[in-house]
Amino acid sequence: DAKTTQPPSMDCAEGRAANLPCNHSTISGNEYVYWYRQIHSQGPQYIIHGLKNNETNEMASLIITEDRKSSTLILPHATLRDTAVYYCIVRVPYYGQNFVFGPGTRLSVLP
């Protein structure tokens, strides 16, 4: 079973920041937080991951709380192409360790 909980759906206005929450209260010390997204009819796409420090890349920012029990994925300026299902996953970064996906959050970016 997935070790994360996410809201099933969210809406965001185009051009605004999308803030996607994730709870992972049972995360272990060696588990990272990963975010993937899946656009309709495509495979999941890697977005970002982190251990305890906040992370930023060209796609998004990841904010992890100090106790590591929750995190937020931030898409700073959402576009219509960001409409997708977003998955938050906790995982140890060992070779061969598969991802355990939950149902994710369906983000709809509205014009």
Place this chain on the structure above:
Amino acid sequence: GAGVSQSPRYKVAKRGQDVALRCDPISGHVSLFWYQQALGQGPEFLTYFQNEAQLDKSGLPSDRFFAERPEGSVSTLKIQRTQQEDSAVYLCASSLDGAGGNEQFFGPGTRLTVL
């Protein structure tokens, strides 16, 4: 460079038929994973290869499912005597591992419909 590719993209099978789904991982990627995604659900792990060795097949739902990666590159997922409950999208993912990181890169999937 090219990403993970899968073929066919769509497959329709009659119940009882055997099917073979192909995955071409990113060149040089050591690890290869197969996942099954039912409609409206997140992907679920099926099996894992490190090069040509199948190290984990704990997610395969029955002995009708068989996967191979004989030369450590292309992989094939075979389903024998397909059943309606096998209808799903089958996703393949690969990762470089080592210093290159172990994020998984997914292919577009094969949508299998069993009638």
